[in-house]
Amino acid sequence: MKAIKLNGSGEPRDVLTLSDIDNLPPPNGSNVVVHIRKRAVHPADYQTARGFLPVDVFAPHGILGNDGVGVVEAIGPDVDPATRISVGTRVIVYHAQGTWAERVAVPASSLMPLxxxxxxxxxxxxxxxGITAVMLLRAAEEAIEGRKAPLLVTAASSSVSRSVIALARLKGHAVVGLVRRDADAASLAEQFDKVPVIGTDRTHWQEATKVAAGQSPMVAIDAIGGEMMPTLLGLLAPGGTLITYGALDGRPSPIHSGFVTAFELTIRGCSAIGWAMRTPPEQRAADFASLFDLVRRAPHLFAGYSEFKMADVVAAVAAAEASPRRGATILVSP
Structure with missing residues (x-):
């Protein structure tokens, strides 16, 4: 079968190749073999290829990818019928390794029927x-403890942030979005009625953010990191929480502990991997059900994606790196 192999670290065109690898053996225990049809290109994928993230975590067998969508081809003898997983079931693979291959073997517990x-x-x-958005909103709600306080969301045009905003609005939360360029703010605001969107290239954007929020936000949800983090901490109300889930800016964050201490601020990290490892099956099913409902209510949030064949992986990575805020980049196999 085919897989995109990672050979060292460096420029994607130099280290990513579509290769033939051995077919998978029949699954044992509670494992399942899934034929992956589509998988997303995430920042963690190209950051691993470039050597910014550890290969042993994100590509332990030389194959990137930790999620996808496909069809079950074989199941192990111990798969519980209660999982609703059988041969031919169309599934989301949400916690796996090596999905930049045509087939993967994963535990049945890492699948969600579609x-x-x-x-x-x-x-x-x-x-x-989508799951990251659900997890981030839950963390934000824990931080505000039922209070009416606006949420600040960076990289607001990204797939994750748009889902966060939509889910937050459905639950009655006020949201202010931040984007890199003020010129992009209008198009995003068209998708979300009465959600202020501010470009960080605007003069005095910090003051504009506080005015739009009506008060200092209690929570900021950030995918950027780097030099944005201390700025976001400075926008928060005393006792506020910065929730971080990405590092689009790979530079270290110059955060002064004295500032965090003086204003009793909290910095909390969240990851989809942590969600998959700690969330019980009933809650996982409920979280996906909320996302399926969101798709039905707001299908436009998931449009605008780009698809590339596996053989065109270098072009796919280039597209994802150039603008992660213009919709998902998806690798497709037959």
Whole structure:
């Protein structure tokens, strides 16, 4: 079968190759073999290829990818019928390794059956990005403890952030979005009625953010990191929480502990991997059900994606790196 192999670290064109690898043996125990049709290109993928993230965590067998959508081809003898997993079931693979291959063997517990009305390209965006949005909103609600306080969301045009904003609005939360360029703010604001969107290239954007929020936010949800983090901490109300889930800016964050201490601020990290490891099966099913409902209510949030054949992986990575805020980038196999 085919897989995209990672050979060292460096420029994607130099280290990523479509190769033939051995076919998978029949699954044992509670494992399942899934034929992956589509998988997203995430920042963690190209950051690993470039050597910024550890290969032994994100590509332990030389194959990137931790999620996807596909069809079950074989199941192990110990798969519980209660999982609703059988040969031919269309599934989301949401906690796995090596999904940049045509087939993967994963525990049945890493799969979620898909409703017929959710197509593959949309479902691919839910596997990590959608679940990350659910997890981030839950963390934000824990931080505000039922208070009415606006949420600040960076990289607001990204797939994750748009889902966060939509889910937050459905639950009655006020949100302010931040984007890199003020020129992009209008198009995003069209998708979300009455959600202020501010470009960080605007003069005095910090003051504009506080005015738009009506008060200092209690929570900031950030995918950027780097030099944005201390700025976001400075925007928070005393006792506020910065929730970080990404590092689009790979530079270290110059955060002064004295500032964090004086204003009793909290910095909390969240990851979809942590969600998959700690969330009980009933809650996982409920979280995916909320995402399926969001797709039905707001299908436009999941449009605008780009698809590339596995053989065109270098072009796919280039597209994902150039603008992670213009919709998902998806690798497709037959």
């Amino acid at each position: 409703p017929d009305d959710i197509d593959d390209a949309v479902a691919t965006q839910l596997a990590t990005n």
